[in-house]
Amino acid sequence: MSSYYEDSARGRLDGLLDPGSLIEILPPTERMVSPHLRQLDTPAAFDDGIVVGEGRLDGRRVLVAAQEGGFMGGAVGEVHGAKLTGLMERALDTRPDGVLLLVESGGVRLHEANAGLIAVSEVMRAVLAVRAAGIPVIVLDGGTFGCFGGMGIVARLCDAVVMSEEGRLGLSGPEVIETTMGVEEFDSRDRALVWRTVGGKHRYLLGEAATLVEDDVAAFRAAALALLEQTPDLSLAALDAEHAALGSRLERFGDCRDALDIWEKLGVEEPEKLPILDTAGFLATVRDRRA
Amino acid sequence: METLTYEYRGGRPVNSPPPSVLVGVVGSGNLEVLVEPAPLGGLCRVEVQTAAVGFGATWQAVLDDVFARHPLADVRISINDVGATPAVVGLRLDQALDAFAGGTQP
Incomplete structure (x- = not known):
């Protein structure tokens, strides 16, 4: 067993893909670094914090991207975003069996301001174009820094999200909420609160994560492989159904003040015990209880 | 930011x-090391x-x-x-150069 949470972006790709199958596009030797960070006198990374390329997953041809949270929290700058968008455009040209996004990002890289914001919006449009072409885009979220901000939106624009309990998914991250709304609204240092609000178990219960796996690279690999079978459905009927589901979810849970309230309404017995269960025990406990 | 260059023969x-x-x-307290072969006339830069x-x-x-x-x-x-602290720098360089001389990516 090899921890996905602890690994680097490159380490995750090594464990995820068939051995030796990764062909990196714009590798570090190309030195395609951020033009903005140098102006700000800030160290750059040779790959701008993201690995993109082609590889094989159990023989299936996939395009992959892996964000490195250790570099500026995986934040999306101009080059970083352009590598993601370029990967999506390549998917339209080469029609792989799927695109895998190993997300780990706090969102837009604020150092790069509008260039970062534009980059993220380009990624969003590119993801939808790939899905519209019938190629599934699958998100893997189990890294140290979670997936927030613009990348949180990108993740939910994709076909499916695979999470571990350790993964986090949201729009405003816990620190951002505390800073803007106050510690009474959200205490970002309360780790139990953070994980039961944005963590993998809650996202799985709400239906935002399609699959919940153990913190193990091999488990992520198996889940991604299973989801490659799924064909994107961007029809009006499918979007209407999604909107209706989100509306009824808000109606059902809109007055809840804590994830525990939602779990209780879902009919989970002893909801306060969910955070301490291991993944297998959790999945057995919440069978047929997801929103 | 500071740019430093060293050469060894x-x-x-x-x-x-x-x-x-x-x-x-x-990342904070860390560094990345990229090692490449380069025709430097016997230098290590x-x-x-x-x-x-x-x-x-x-x-x-x-x-x-x-x-x-x-x-x-002939290495860049x-x-x-x-x-990064001197100890971390030394360990990272050992890791990178072991992999380079051994011919495998760590």
């Missing part, structure tokens, strides 16, 4: 080296970009030690550093 070239080796991450200004002598001492352990020639070593 008297090393041996690696037989059939890998195209490149990358270790580490550009180290280019450092570091966020910590004014530590040129410390880099020199650490790199002297590293070159004593790994006397390589590029470093992006965010204030």
Whole structure:
């Protein structure tokens, strides 16, 4: 067993893909670094914090991207975003069996301001174009820094999200909420609160994560492989159904003040015990209880 | 930010080296090291970009030690550093140069 949470972006790709199958596009030797960070006198990374390329997953041809949270929290700058968008455009040209996004990002890289914001919006449009072409885009979220901000939106624009309990998914991250709304609204240092609000178990219960796996690279690999079978459905009927589901979810849970309230309404017995269960025990406990 | 360059002579070239080796991450207290073969007329050149200004002598001492352990020639070593301690720098370079000389990516 090899921890996905602890690994680097490159380490995750090594464990995820068939051995030796990764062909990196714009590798570090190309030195395609951020033009903005140098102006700000800030160290750059040779790959701008993201690995993109082609590889094989159990023989299936996939395009992959892996964000490195250790570099500026995986934040999306101009080059970083352009590598993601370029990967999506390549998917339209080469029609792989799927695109895998190993997300780990706090969102837009604020150092790069509008260039970062534009980059993220380009990624969003590119993801939808790939899905519209019938190629599934699958998100893997189990890294140290979670997936927030613009990348949180990108993740939910994709076909499916695979999470571990350790993964986090949201729009405003816990620190951002505390800073803007106050510690009474959200205490970002309360780790139990953070994980039961944005963590993998809650996202799985709400239906935002399609699959919940153990913190193990091999488990992520198996889940991604299973989801490659799924064909994107961007029809009006499918979007209407999604909107209706989100509306009824808000109606059902809109007055809840804590994830525990939602779990209780879902009919989970002893909801306060969910955070301490291991993944297998959790999945057995919440069978047929997801929103 | 400071850019530092160091050059060493008297090393041996690696037989059939890998195209490149990358270790580490550009994060606080850490660094990334990129090692590539390069036709440098027998030199080993180290280019450092570091966020910590004014530590040129410390880099020199650490790199002297590293070159004593790994006397390589025709090698370009590029470093992006965010204030890693000398011990971390030494370990990362050992990791990168072991992989480079062994011909495998760590």
